[in-house]
Amino acid sequence: MPNTHLLISWYRRSYRPLPWRQTTDPYLIWISEIILQQTRVNQGNPYYHRFIERFPTVIALASASEADVMMQWQGLGYYSRARNLHKAAQTIVAKYNGQIPETSAELITLSGIGPYTANAVASIAFKEPSPAIDGNVMRVIARYFSADDVINSRGLKKLCDNTVRAMMKDHHPGDVNQALMELGAMICRPTTPLCNECPIQPGCSSFRTGSQAVYPVPAKRAKPKNRYFVYLVLTSNNLSSQDIILKKRTKGDIWQGLYDFPLIETTNVPTDSDVYKSSLWTSLLPDFQPALSHATYLKHQLTHQTLHCWFIRQTADLIPDGIDNAEYLKIPIDLLHHYPFPRLIQRYFDQKQIKSHADN
Ligand code: SF4
Numbered sequence: 001m002p003n004t005h006l007l008i009s010w011y012r013r014s015y016r017p018l019p020w021r022q023t024t025d026p027y028l029i030w031i032s033e034i035i036l037q038q039t040r041v042n043q044g045n046p047y048y049h050r051f052i053e054r055f056p057t058v059i060a061l062a063s064a065s066e067a068d069v070m071m072q073w074q075g076l077g078y079y080s081r082a083r084n085l086h087k088a089a090q091t092i093v094a095k096y097n098g099q100i101p102e103t104s105a106e107l108i109t110l111s112g113i114g115p116y117t118a119n120a121v122a123s124i125a126f127k128e129p130s131p132a133i134d135g136n137v138m139r140v141i142a143r144y145f146s147a148d149d150v151i152n153s154r155g156l157k158k159l160c161d162n163t164v165r166a167m168m169k170d171h172h173p174g175d176v177n178q179a180l181m182e183l184g185a186m187i188c189r190p191t192t193p194l195c196n197e198c199p200i201q202p203g204c205s206s207f208r209t210g211s212q213a214v215y216p217v218p219a220k221r222a223k224p225k226n227r228y229f230v231y232l233v234l235t236s237n238n239l240s241s242q243d244i245i246l247k248k249r250t251k252g253d254i255w256q257g258l259y260d261f262p263l264i265e266t267t268n269v270p271t272d273s274d275v276y277k278s279s280l281w282t283s284l285l286p287d288f289q290p291a292l293s294h295a296t297y298l299k300h301q302l303t304h305q306t307l308h309c310w311f312i313r314q315t316a317d318l319i320p321d322g323i324d325n326a327e328y329l330k331i332p333i334d335l336l337h338h339y340p341f342p343r344l345i346q347r348y349f350d351q352k353q354i355k356s357h358a359d360n
Pocket of ligand 1 (some may be wrong): 140143144187188189193194195198199200201204205206207212
């Protein structure tokens with residue numbers, strides 16, 4: 001087992017003084033853990049500050065509108081995290097009188113909280129001896145023992161759980177969890193681990209055999225799926241202002257609750273005739289011939305999907321009847337900053353120099 005004394009004293013000397021490390025407030029720890037789930041520390045840090053400034057307590061978060069929560073999350077990706085935070089905050093207010101539950105078993109019943117987050121919050125804020133096993137911790141333990149189980153496998157998780165639990169016997173559980181995460185992030189890095197600075201180097205099997213690059217054993221990755229989007233960016237010129245048509249993304253697909261544009265999705269690379277024959281096009285713009293060769297193309301990578309996107313911008317004197325309905329929304333273009341957009345749509349606005357952010 002790794003030497004916990006050495007690990008904790010290294011952590012106390014070397015940890016990065018990130019804001020969520022200076023607190024035992026479960027709300028702040030919870031928010032930071034959710035932000036950092038799929039986001040790097042440098043990118044997540046400003047979002048964390050903005051988020052807790054806007055929603056300083058669980059009650060403030062619970063009483064905010066979903067659009068407001070999504071606005072604060074805009075650009076971070078994995079938007080279900082924001083929706084779940086909001087939902088969980090409402091449950092905490094309704095069921096726990098606004099007090100964050102203290103046990104991992106209760107925390108895990110809240111929306112968006114899995115075993116890792118439940119254990120991280122319970123151990124750091126409430127000293128519950130619950131191992132929080134993330135990718136960093138798995139890498140450290142897999143290398144320390146030269147474990148042959150593949151990353152994320154049940155076998156490796158079990159090994160991590162048993163090891164970390166044993167390490168928590170005589171130490172603050174939150175410190176053990178955080179020290180292992182920090183060691184994985186800063187020293188036992190995915191490539192080029194800094195073994196000569198590692199406090200648990202004595203006893204590390206991979207160091208002894210020079211096999212750090214072999215562990216953790218990777219799982220086979222599925223190839224990202226290609227998707228083909230043709231967006232219709234429809235604007236109209238009024239005398240006083242320009243309008244634009246947005247579409248709110250609904251359940252069952254990426255970006256739920258965010259806004260994009262009227263969309264035609266095809267199963268392969270689209271042709272002009274795919275667009276022209278689509279029901280969206282025939283109902284909205286039967287008199288215009290689309291030309292994909294003049295469209296703006298953006299490729300956008302998500303974890304499991306590669307999006308190939310064409311943006312056809314069409315200006316009409318009048319927005320066709322029926323477009324401003326439950327499905328679509330017609331708004332003045334200078335109010336775009338009131339709506340949350342996925343990163344892809346922000347990229348389009350940036351490229352076209354369309355202002356979609358509020359001035360700070
Ligand atoms: S000695 Fe190297 S491989 Fe082993 S745990 Fe430390 S950094 Fe990782």
